[in-house]
Amino acid sequence: MTATFAGTPLVIIHSVGKTFANGVVALDNLDLDVREGEFLSLLGPSGCGKSTALRIIAGLSEPTAGRVEWRAGAGARRQIGFVFQEPTLMPWATVSDNVRLPLKLRGESGADSAPRVQEALDRVGLAAFAGAYPRELSGGMKMRVSIARALVTQPTLLLMDEPFAALDEITRFRLNDDLLALWRALGKTIVFVTHSVFESVFLSSRIVVMTRRPGRVFTELAVDAPHLRDARFRTSAEYAALCRMASEALAGAMGDA
């Protein structure tokens, strides 16, 4: 499959390997670049090292082999938004305090950050719950708080680890639409981990399919569907064909093609 991709690399991952202390080899020789402005999905079977790869990109985990290189002058380390696989909220803080955290850690006062917190909450449709505590929210709402927190710093690179995995289909579709709208409006670079073929095709401009553990890049495919991705796109023949292609790639990656 030949495809040309726009965008200069923002992060380049050179033959990265990760072996955990208990001897589990999660990644082996992973080569990957994240290009400016793209919506990149990492698609792979459970346990193949997707979360591990994402943490390494974020600098939260050190590779045991290879290296991660940021585009010169990107200074982007500080500009990352991260959405963990679990909501990872502080249970003792209200929704708005949770969202405000990244700004507070930078030393901004509550008054300075209030408008941006408000805006981030508006984006995920949780403005009415600003004063609620995480335990009072549903699983999907918690995840949206986590997304709002990742957005509040206006990061250049947004790393998302299966953020919608635990949601029902309707909420999931709506958040898919919202995320796409955000991506288009804000021009961010997004790396999105998922094991759903349909979700990755609907969202991405490029899909990287990873093999079973130890994770490597099996293949990648460009999703050239430039027009508006809406409910009609979900039922189009083009979408179906792309999904079939991605499914076959995933089956190949799992070794039962």
Added chain:
Amino acid sequence: MTDEIHASGANQAEQHERLRRILLPVAVLVLGVVLWDLVVRINAIPPFVLPGPGLVFGTLIADWGILWASLLVTLETTVAGFLLAVAGGIGLAVLFNQSRALEHALYPYAVILQVTPVVAIAPLLLIYLPQQAAVLACAWIVAFFPVLANTTLGLNSVDHNLVALFELYGAKRRQVLWYLKLPAALPQILGGLRIAGGLSLIGAVVAEIAAGSAGAGSGLAYRIAESGYRLNIPRMFAALILLSVAGIIIYFALALMSHLMLRHWHESAVRREV
């Protein structure tokens, strides 16, 4: 409309439940006192063996001046010992959390302090320290360790992903401590305080008793020992009751504080929705 009925029904059940939680223990208390009274009356037990509840209560009122002054002395020691234990326990746990080497160097000695019975240490302390200081030290020693151990556990059980998040946003050590570790450890810290409150009273009493046999003293435990020597058993009981009441009040005050601080977020303080 039906919703409202449901809501008020639930409210009523809740009130019933609350009433029961007060009435049941009170009923047990009344039953106990009546039984105590009957046993003393029927067997005609002399007051210097077992005084009846009426006599004990009468003594409590008659000797109120002495007992109240003694209670204040004991409570002062208890509160001071408790506060020192809280400051020392939390402070040391935070230090341990910042420096592993310090933790490894000192933690064993904190454990030794804890496992050596305070009854055995009290006489020694009374030899080396002025009596006031020795009593205070005993209250501190027994209350200190639960605060230290619980705070250490709490500071170490922070969600790793939250730690990663703080790291990602470039949090300073101080910020991680104040905004993440201490709030996350709060339930455990408060649990430690609840244990420490009762223990510091025990420590103060043990030291007072040890000191009492040595001579001077004016705390409630000293009154108990003194009344024992003089076979003033009713006063002994009155002092004992006062001590128990003080312990109960300390416990409930700390439980209330814990509840108020955790009520918004921690599972222990939030009613389970059904």
